[in-house]
Amino acid sequence: MSVFLLPQPKSCMETKGSCKLSSGDYIVIEQEDKVELFDIAQNLQQCIFKSTNFHLSVHVINPHFPTEFIKKIRFERDNGLAKEEYKLTITPTGIRIEYGSKAGAFYAVSTLKQIIQQSKEIPCLTIHDEPSFPIRGFMLDVSRNKMPTLTTLYHFVDMMAELKLNHLQLYFEGVTFSWPSFVEHSRDTSTLTAEEIMKLDMYCEDRCIELAPMLNTFGHQEGWLTKEAFNHLAECPDGFTAPWGYQKPNTFNPLDEGTTSFFTKLIDELAPHFSSVYFNACCDETFELGLGKSKEHCDKVGVGQVYLDYVLKMYELLKARGKTMMLANDIILKYESFIPLLPKDIVILEWGYERDHPFEKECELFGKANIPFIMMPGCSGWNSIAGRTSNMKTNLLKAAEYGLEYGSVGLLISEFGDNGHWQNLPVCYPGLVYGAAVSWGPVENKEADVAGYLDRFIFKDENKKMGDFVLNLGDYYLLESELVHNNTLLLKILYADLLDMDALYSMSENNFREIEQYIDKLERNGLNRSRMTCSDSELIAEEFGHALLFLRHAIKLGRVKLLLKACQSSSKKLIVELEQAKGQLSELIHTHKLLWIKRNRMAGLTESLSKLERLRGQYESHISLLKDNKAETPLLENTNHF
Structure with a gap:
């Protein structure tokens, strides 16, 4: 195909000739659809003017409209088309857009805009x-630790819309919304407000996107449970020992009626601001369930x-409020015999973020139980700085392919903010683009030109x-000595204490040396030679420069x-190396602060910097x-902790 399109359409046949537009042409919409289509037609009008400098007037037609003015671009309703289906016909005499709903017209225009540009x-x-x-859809973490500004969210929604995505979830954990019942806990943090969510909801609706909440209603709630006022609701108020070490309280006690009361308030004060029928209650990674207050009952x-009893309680709570519950797959998969006991209108999130995740096996289980499920692969941006x-x-493609084979109702691209949310937003753009392409059509877009x-x-x-x-920058991890689950070794080095030698793997x-040479060459031949003209081009260049600085400091x-x-x-050599590392880290911290506020609220910045500030303190202490120390070669007394 001579024209570039992404996502690639199901069917596209090129014919001879071209259609030339001029300022005397019209864009016409049908009278019965003028309310729904006027903004879409104007969107097309603006694209044409920006690309060609031609202004095409938008008109509404009816049976009495003079036929001589019906030319160039015409929208025509076809009730035989499905909701998101469209036909786009371009001939030398004009362009016809056929649609069955507003969404179909919107996607047709998105395709036409790519062609016109x-x-x-x-x-x-x-x-x-x-x-x-x-x-x-796309799931965006707005809790750990970056809370995007409304402007940032609008910009992201615009990118989603052009890629024909139709669902956005905002991930909430901890105090990341201005809940009226708990205003004293959010008064001093720049949380998302009800008004902002309603504005974003309407902005999404105008672009054929539904906005839905993703609120963890069981685990992943360290932000609440470490507060004195809510600690008594924790399964393990003093924390617990996980396979990777000590973990602060993370999971609510499901047997405490206070837990139900707490989440009832959170749901009732959050859900009404979202027009979507879906409410993602998560309930994933309840690591310490059965180890604390519920142990006796769990043993019995x-x-x-x-776990199932609590999930059903949340299900009934949401159903009573007209919401369809979404539930994470990980815990219920540990108890396969309970899968058929789930309500048939609950929607499972089939999440897995590695290239070898067993999507096929898990999809088959939910399919056999007639439980609807949505594939939930990831962008691989978190725990990586520059992506993987x-x-x-591979993760996105396998999710789309197995989802299609086993009857998944959707695909939700994920981007989380684990361990300080050090990656900048543009790191997820490749996953956004490729995920949108394969969710539209995995067969047609397997080799999509991201x-x-x-x-x-x-850009x-x-x-x-x-x-x-x-x-290419996102593949630096392939030069590390080994692949690690949901992480990269350079990041593990950055997270660890200075004298934790296990982090070296x-x-x-x-x-x-190989990674350093690799990223130096990429910067020299890629970033430095780019000529971006997008509205945030300078910021994007700074953000990827920041990513390079992160990686270089990990190498140092x-x-x-x-x-x-x-x-x-010798001590002298080590002092020089540590002084250099400290200076580089100070520059990294300074840049991190400056870039943070250009897309995000201040809330979360201090926590995001905490590991870096700790490392800087360890540099200073060891220097x-x-x-x-008078010895020429100091002894390393502790190889695990500083």
Whole structure:
């Protein structure tokens, strides 16, 4: 195909000739649809003017409208088309858009806009298109630790709309909304307000996107349970020991009526601001369930039964409020015999973020039980700084393919903010683009040109460098000594204490050198040679420069660890290396602060910086220790903790 389209349509046939527009042409919509289609027609009008400098008037037609004025672009309703189905016919004499609903017209215009932006002479073709999944969405973490401004969210919704996504979920945990019943806990934080959610909801609706809440109603609630006023509701008020170490209280006690009362208030004060019928109650990763206050009852009836009983309680609560509950897959999969006991109108979130996640096996289980489910792969941005491109693409594609095979009702692309939310928003753009493409049609879009779309329509890079740079940067992790689950080794090095040598895994100087050379070359040939013209081009360049600084500091820290581990360098050499590392880290922290406020609220910044500030303090302490130590080669007394 000579014209670039993403997502690729189900059917596209090119014919000879082209359609030329001029300022004397009209865009006409039918009278019965003028309320729904006027904004869509104006959107097309603005795109045409920006691309060609031609102004096409928008008119409403009826049976008496003079036929000589019905030319160039006409919207025609076809009630035989499905809700999101459309036909786009371009001939030398005009353009016809056929649709069955507002959504179909919107998606037809999205396709036409891509074509128009590429050439003033529009190639003649016929497109007949519809999505493979009815729900195609994105889940954005607005709790850990970045809370985007409303402007940032609007911008993101616009990108989603152009990619034909129709569902956005905002992930809430902790005090990230201004709940009236708990205003004293959110008064001093820049939380999302009811008014902002309603504004965003209407903004989404105008773009054929439904906005839904994702509120964890069981686990993942350290933000509430570490507060004195709510700690008594925790399963383990003093925390618990997880396989990876001590964990602060994370899960509510399901047997305490106070838990139900608490979440009833949260739901009743949050849900009404969202027009979507869906409410994602999550209930995932209830790690300590059965280890604390519910242990006796869990020992008696089983952890699975206690979990199911609580889920059903949340289900009834939401059903009474006219909401369809969404539930995470991970815990119920541990108790497969309970899957058939779930209500048939609950929707399972089939989440898994690795390239080898067993989607097929899990989809088959829910399919056999006649439980509707939505695939929930990820962007692979969190715990990575720059993404994990290869993992992301395989994970998204497998989710789409198995979802289609086993009858999934949708695909929800995920982007979380674990461990400080150090990655900047544009890191998720490749996953946004590829996920949107395969959720529209995994067969047609398996080889989707993600870099091409990023360069043409998001970065608007005249030199066509930025798309490849971002995708390739996201594969730095492939040069690490080994692959780790939902993480990268450079990030593990950054998270750990200075003298925690276990964080090195098997990383060597060769690994650090290869990654350093790799990202240096990418910066030189990609980022530095790009010529972005999008509205936030300077900020995007700064954000990826910040990502490079993060990665370089991880490399620097890794090399310092190797020196400390070897115990063969002189104190003088170590002091120099540590001073350099401290200076680089200080620059990183300063940049992190400056970039944070350009897309996000201040809330969460201090927590995001806490591990970096701790590391800077450890640099300072070890420098002082070395300066006070008279030995040429200081001994490393503790290889686990500083």
